[in-house]
Amino acid sequence: MLNEIKKDADARMKKSVASLQSELAKIRTGRAHPSLLEHIRVEYYGTEVPLNQAANISTEDARTLSVVPFDSSMVSTIEKAIIGSDLGLNPSTAGTNIRIPLPPLSEERRAELVRVAHGEGEQAKIAIRNIRRDSNGQLKDFEKDKELSEDEVRRGEAQIQELTDGYVTQVDELVAEKERELMEI
DSSP states (O other), rough: HHHHHHHHHHHHHHHHHHHHHHHHHHHSSSSSSGGGTTTTTEETTTEEEEETEEEEEEEEEEEETEEESGGGGHHHHHHHHHHHHHOOOOEEEEEEEEEEOOOOOHHHHHHHHHHHHHHHHHHHHHHHHHHHHHHHHHHHHHHHHTTTTTTHHHHHHHHHHHHHHHHHHHHHHHHHHHHHHHHHH
């Protein structure tokens, strides 16, 4: 029972950290990386799909992304989706190849992106603490039902706190790494 609660909490906390990693990957650092465009969705034969399912995304150089649609009729749709995204990118089209130059980040924009990264980190920590609260609540419920002793509940709470501390440290490290990445010129 105790191990099941701990395993469940561990799995859910891992998912929170994975979610944070994917959110941090979306924050632009000034270097071209295909993951910057992963969250953009385009209309493809009547269905909304992620851009990487409608086109091949690659890096040409450190500051340029290249998008080659699988279907040449999709060029204008993909271009509009990129312009309409919250990334502030201006694609240029040459035939079926869409080139996206990434402008260098200003100091002000870098600071803003660092704040966004810290906000995402805080959301992940909140999610982890909520998981801890849920797990501790389950332990208390088992204690009320006389399925666990008071000592077992205390031991379980200590183990869950240890898990929580480990994942919060992981979140802090991910955010600090993203901050270093954003601030390097």
